[in-house]
Amino acid sequence: LDVDYTFGERGFVIVGHGSEETLHSFSRQSGYGDFAGLGWTFVVHTNLADALAEANTQRNFLLALAAVVGIAAAGLSAYLARAMYAQTRRLRQSEKIAAIGQLASNIAHDLRNPLGIIRNSAERIRRKAGGDAQVDGELDRINRAITRMSHQIEGVLNYVRTTPVIADECAVVPMLEYALDSIDVPRNIGVSLPSGEAVIECDREKIEIMFANLLLNAVQAIGEEEGRIDVRMEAGEDAVTVEFENSGPPIPEGSLERIFEPLYTTKLKGTGLGLSGCRNIVRQHGGTIRARSGPVVFSVVLPRRQRA
16 A cells, blocks of 8 residues: 545545556445445546546646747747837937927028029129130039039938929939939949930929939949949839949848838948938839849839829
8 A cells, every 4th residue: 555545434545556556546334324334335446647647638738838828928028028129219210300300490491591692693603704614614513512402401301391292294314414413423433324205293303302312322332432323214104213223332131121211321421311311202202212232223113193
């Protein structure tokens, strides 16, 4: 007899037989009244392993359930942590955007009047110079610098605020030519623009700013190395695709998905507003902009017609 749990008239005992154990459950009655001495005993013999099988199954189920719940709890905790981090990041970004918006508005107000005065003065000098080629060349440089500064101001403002699209029919190639003329391209970089005719409905000023920012981004990516910027255009029935390919270094793999995010930049002197502003302008026109690497290509798709 290995274990005896007897409680009055009932109980159970566990008896070992080598490597097996048997559970003996019993209930007995000694008899009473006219049947004194004629009692009975009811005994059930069960292999202990069989008796505990269901309990073991339930235990294993509970252990498995606990493991699943633990994994789910850990996953939920990680998800909540990521969500809280993302929300905090968005809030901080919103605060930065609001500050940039206020700063940009102040700068735009302070710079527009002086830039207008410089442009008007340059035109008066041009008229007085009487067609002097050297003077005209210098004045053209001044006008390009003014245009570039105006584009940079508008680029920031387009990022922090949305102005309505004033759509008109515009030829794509002349807008590319104007955008190229508005930036400084160093001699170590060659640029080719597409030919052909393609007309879209767009806000000319916004699209020129977007084209100029993409060209400037390519110039900055190439840096001081010998390089090229090739702009291609494909005119479809419903949309026009313009691709800007540059020979600069590839975009880091982790940056491709974030390159259009506000305030994200891979450049030491970058603001993280140029490409984000480009995306805002393209989206305002119902288009798409994407980037790929190897070689680096920015692809802009603009619809031919604006929705009413």
